Amino acid sequence: MFDMEKTIVVALGGNAILAKDASYEAQKVAINRTAKSLARLVRKGNRLVITHGNGPQVGNLLLQQLAADSSSNPALPLDTLGAMTQGSIGYWLANSLANELTDIKPSIATVITQTEVSSDDQAFNDPTKPIGPFYSESEVAQLRQGNPNFQYKDDSGRGWRRVVPSPQPIRIREIDTIKKLVNNQVIVIAGGGGGIPVTYRNGQLVGVEGVIDKDLTSAKLAEQLQADELLILTSVDHVFLNYRKSNQIELDNLGIEDAEVLISNGELGAGSMLPKVMAAKSFVEKRPHARAIITSLDNLSQNSDEQIDGTIISNVSTGKVL
Numbered sequence: 670m671f672d673m674e675k676t677i678v679v680a681l682g683g684n685a686i687l688a689k690d691a692s693y694e695a696q697k698v699a700i701n702r703t704a705k706s707l708a709r710l711v712r713k714g715n716r717l718v719i720t721h722g723n724g725p726q727v728g729n730l731l732l733q734q735l736a737a738d739s740s741s742n743p744a745l746p747l748d749t750l751g752a753m754t755q756g757s758i759g760y761w762l763a764n765s766l767a768n769e770l771t772d773i774k775p776s777i778a779t780v781i782t783q784t785e786v787s788s789d790d791q792a793f794n795d796p797t798k799p800i801g802p803f804y805s806e807s808e809v810a811q812l813r814q815g816n817p818n819f820q821y822k823d824d825s826g827r828g829w830r831r832v833v834p835s836p837q838p839i840r841i842r843e844i845d846t847i848k849k850l851v852n853n854q855v856i857v858i859a860g861g862g863g864g865i866p867v868t869y870r871n872g873q874l875v876g877v878e879g880v881i882d883k884d885l886t887s888a889k890l891a892e893q894l895q896a897d898e899l900l901i902l903t904s905v906d907h908v909f910l911n912y913r914k915s916n917q918i919e920l921d922n923l924g925i926e927d928a929e930v931l932i933s934n935g936e937l938g939a940g941s942m943l944p945k946v947m948a949a950k951s952f953v954e955k956r957p958h959a960r961a962i963i964t965s966l967d968n969l970s971q972n973s974d975e976q977i978d979g980t981i982i983s984n985v986s987t988g989k990v991l
């Protein structure tokens with residue numbers, strides 16, 4: 670499936686980084702495994718731009734900050750914590766990739782990325798982005814008493830999590846730098862956690878408290894880099910119709926109109942699969958000869974290079990959904 674020398678934007682989902690627990694050791698094991706799959710793409714001559722989620726990590730970092738003595742060690746704002754997770758996850762990925770590719774010794778760079786958002790974005794009034802650990806409903810009731818300003822929501826039936834504003838990405842500030850790096854055969858890790866949300870206030874660029882969806886930012890990255898492929902790696906190997914119902918159907922191919930139907934008819938989990946299909950659709954609309962693939966990391970590592978299995982979103986409608 671992967672031809673030579675494509676530019677591929679790879680969006681790494683949560684389980685590519687945090688599979689077992691939130692310890693450094695467990696996250697490094699998951700990232701080492703992820704790096705093995707990514708290395709195969711590099712060996713085939715593809716140019717890779719890697720972006721990654723940070724929901725669990727940024728939420729955990731926030732909890733560590735809040736647990737510290739605020740008079741001597743004040744908690745840092747969420748935009749700064751987002752930058753810290755870009756640094757830590759970028760370092761882990763660059764380190765694991767370097768160890769995987771000792772024979773070709775590629776140049777690898779992590780770009781601390783700022784993503785412009787609108788200060789008027791409705792998301793600031795309606796937090797939706799789940800971060801940090803999962804809680805039971807009774808734990809959430811207790812947490813609400815401790816801090817009534819924090820909001821929690823059920824995360825796709827998997828448990829309750831704190832939610833923060835998730836504004837729409839408008840522009841990736843470092844796109845020109847990323848382009849130069851890609852054109853010079855550098856493997857780039859960028860837009861981690863969707864990028865640090867920034868906006869203009871009184872003529873100054875300032876960070877704002879929120880966490881951008883990394884799938885939406887990856888679509889912007891892929892579009893602006895004129896990528897050939899947007900590869901979204903997550904925990905399921907396909908997008909499904911009637912997900913988790915007895916009549917569940919695996920979707921191999923989706924056209925733009927099919928994706929539109931899925932987006933509007935509530936087939937996709939709001940904080941989970943919906944942004945992935947939206948990102949894929951947005952990318953192939955802007956790049957009609959390119960394609961997006963939603964699949965699992967396992968699928969990527971288990972299938973032969975020519976036969977990766979997953980949901981392919983392209984300009985061609987199959988009529989399976991419509």
Ligand SMILES: Nc1ncnc2c1ncn2[C@@H]1O[C@H](COP(=O)(O)OP(=O)(O)O)[C@@H](O)[C@H]1O
Pocket residue numbers: 681682683684722825902903904905907908909910911912936937938940941942943
């Ligand atoms: N229609 C659907 N098809 C496939 N997966 C779906 C669908 N609706 C919701 N999901 C859920 O979306 C999840 C992937 O989203 P998420 O876990 O947020 O991704 P990430 O890997 O980026 O952290 C899957 O594990 C699955 O439970």
Ligand SMILES: NC(=O)OP(=O)(O)O
Pocket residue numbers: 682683721722723724725799861862863880881882883884
């Ligand atoms: N920022 C972001 O989208 O993170 P997750 O993918 O971990 O939710």
